[in-house]
């Protein structure tokens with residue numbers, strides 16, 4: 301059974317005549333990677349907000365573990381199990397908070413971990429898992445590079461022991477070398493922890509590195525979907541071909 305799904309979802313922002321998403325379906329199996337690509341305004345962030353339970357569809361259903369999010373207590377379970385990773389690690393980490401508080405914050409807001417020592421150990425363990433040592437705990441975000449900050453953001457997402465990460469352009473604010481390192485980290489977490497990942501990117505090559513399946517959105521509708529390698533090799537739609545043609549190539 302899928303861990304997270306959109307089932308024929310239509311969503312319209314208040315006051316808008318056109319829906320931002322129309323009849324969109326997406327299925328994430330445990331441990332799977334699914335990419336969402338499309339040009340600006342195609343509905344990618346709207347789809348992620350629905351998967352995070354931040355908005356509710358006008359038509360269709362959002363399912364967590366096969367259960368409609370409108371069911372009693374389902375959103376609460378989703379808050380533990382489905383964690384966001386945002387685009388910009390400069391904007392998403394509170395500059396006034398030290399790393400131990402930033403990473404431990406979801407434990408406080410979701411009331412996880414009974415003792416201070418337990419909490420501390422959990423924060424230390426997830427930081428180690430993303431490649432940061434104990435010295436990081438008492439530092440502020442400005443003392444880290446962009447890639448390290450995104451590792452901190454990923455540690456914060458991991459601290460609740462989630463089954464899914466929802467990542468909105470997680471590497472687009474980083475330089476090329478750091479992008480590869482962060483994508484490798486996410487791929488390792490998927491393999492080792494069996495975490496499912498839904499990732500939005502405008503870059504098909506980033507999606508190919510992490511996501512076995514891809515969904516192509518245009519004007520709020522799915523124009524193409526399938527195995528990422530198949531879509532890259534034999535795109536069926538001219539819109540998808542244009543997205544692939546826009547992949548940045550390294551010189552030489």
Ligand SMILES: Nc1ncnc2c1ncn2[C@@H]1O[C@H](COP(=O)(O)OP(=O)(O)OP(=O)(O)O)[C@@H](O)[C@H]1O
Pocket residue numbers: 313314316320338339340341342343344345346347
């Ligand atoms: N809060 C909002 N109120 C009204 N309309 C919105 C709102 N947020 C997004 N939209 C509209 O909904 C559509 C889909 O937007 P969305 O942000 O999901 O696209 P996107 O693919 O994530 O774009 P980008 O790549 O630029 O982030 C767009 O037409 C956008 O203008």
